[in-house]
Amino acid sequence: MNGWTRRGFMAGLGLLALAPRMAAAQQAAPAGFDAEALVAGADLGGAVGWAVIDPASGQLMAERQADGPMAPASTLKAVTALYALDRLGEGHRFATRVIRAGNTLILAGGGDPVLDTDALDALAAATVADEQAAGRAAPTALAVWGGALPRIGRLDPAQDEHLPYNPSISGMILNFNRVHLDWRRGDKGYQLSLQARGRKLSPRAYTASVAAVDRALPLFTYEAGKLESWTIARRSLGKSGSRWLPVRRPELYAGDVFQTLCRARGLALPNPEVIEILPEGVEIARHESPELRRIVRDMMEYSTNLTAEVIGLAASRAGDTAVSAASMADWLRGQGIAGDFAFHDHSGLSPRNRVTARVLAQLVAGPGAARGLRGLMKTIPLRDAQGKRKQSDIAVEAKTGTLNFVSNLAGYAQRPGGRELAFAILTGDEPRRAASEGQELPEGVTGWTKRSKTLQQALIEGWVGEFGAPAIATAAPELEGRP
Incomplete structure (x- = not known):
């Protein structure tokens, strides 16, 4: 027991x-x-x-x-x-893996709830090292699998869309499925950025966009198109500030950040695609969570x-x-x-x-x-x-x-x-x-x-x-x- x-x-x-x-x-x-x-x-x-x-x-x-x-x-x-x-x-650990299946590189989430950008960077480093050591040709596809857990759009649909404590869930999780919004007012208006903020690294999040709109309310609006598109009420911003926003497409978010981290180490990967079935392949890198x-x-x-x-x-x-x-x-x-x-x-x-x-x-x-x-x-x-x-x-x-x-x-x-x-x-x-x-x-x-x-x-x-x-x-x- x-x-x-x-x-x-x-x-x-x-x-x-x-x-x-x-x-x-x-x-x-x-x-x-x-x-x-x-x-x-x-x-x-x-x-x-x-x-x-x-x-x-x-x-x-x-x-x-x-x-x-x-x-x-x-x-x-x-x-x-x-x-x-x-x-x-008590000793259970969640594993995030990188798998080579032919010419496809697969980022396979194992439901790690605490995976962050810094840990993903370590996984990217191990992946690039293995690819270089093996002398393989660059992958022609980057896939992301989140099927270790069911995909859930929002923890509570009744809660506001923009609340960071009400994110989406899948087996692929990064930064608690949140993206960090930062804004500053300059001479030419507001500069806004969305980052996959970790403790040390904060690469840009390319799967989401944000724009300041001249209105008082609502504070935020959200639309899911090619990107996760947010707008924020300009009149509420003040001089500068920051907050977290939830991520609704966690597999693409994690794949995008992984692509950026690999590119920084010399491995160019295609844009990520979500897959529903995990094919057989060879595990080339792994990150394990802390104990449960x-x-x-x-x-x-x-x-x-x-x-x-x-x-x-x-x-x-x-x-x-x-x-x-x-x-x-x-x-x-x-x-x-x-x-x-x-x-x-x-x-x-x-x-x-x-x-x-x-x-x-x-x-x-x-x-x-x-x-x-x-x-x-x-x-x-x-x-x-x-x-x-x-x-x-x-x-x-x-x-x-x-x-x-x-x-x-x-x-x-x-x-x-x-x-x-x-x-x-x-x-x-x-x-x-x-x-x-x-x-x-x-x-x-x-x-x-x-x-x-x-x-x-x-x-x-x-x-x-x-x-x-x-x-x-x-x-x-x-x-x-x-x-």
């Missing part, structure tokens, strides 16, 4: 199953803070639910509306992380939607996102976690996803604790009333989740030497979320989200103060010695 012991896993599930009964017998009402007063003071409207569990014993420490299904947003990535690690293995655990850790820190979708699709080997998300839900039930939940993607971007605070807390306390999920989560600093990071001995490692009028947090909290707490806090105003769907920053959402985060912190500090003393062993005797 990839590092789990069967005894520990089954005992953990048994303790989680006992949690409601243990809570009824052992839970004491918090005396040091008034959780309901905090909820009222946050003035969020909608629903506020939470569940707090002691992972060591399975004891339910606190709950409020814990079984109400709500939008998980990016806290769903905690489920995706554990699902992918379990199905693929590192990819997952970065995904949890930066909340990268594309990475979540890719590793989820790779884990399920499904032909589309809906089937893949349903497979992940079945996997979660197989971990002994029951409840009202439904998944429609792996990133949490879809507003149709639903989960309960109890389900998330059980995931964190059970399979998450067994798999070392805490070490993959981002440190969440506690802040004072002015928003500045404050001195506190409470360590919080958790996953955030944010949509318009949705703000969630799920993870672990602990004081040095004290009891570790696994928690999930879900807050959401569904009518306001639905009314603002597709808007990048609707009116009122900034203040609402700030109040939610303030509430989350106050709850965590209260729970650690009340329940965070060193735990007393409470393992159920009847579980001892079970296989």
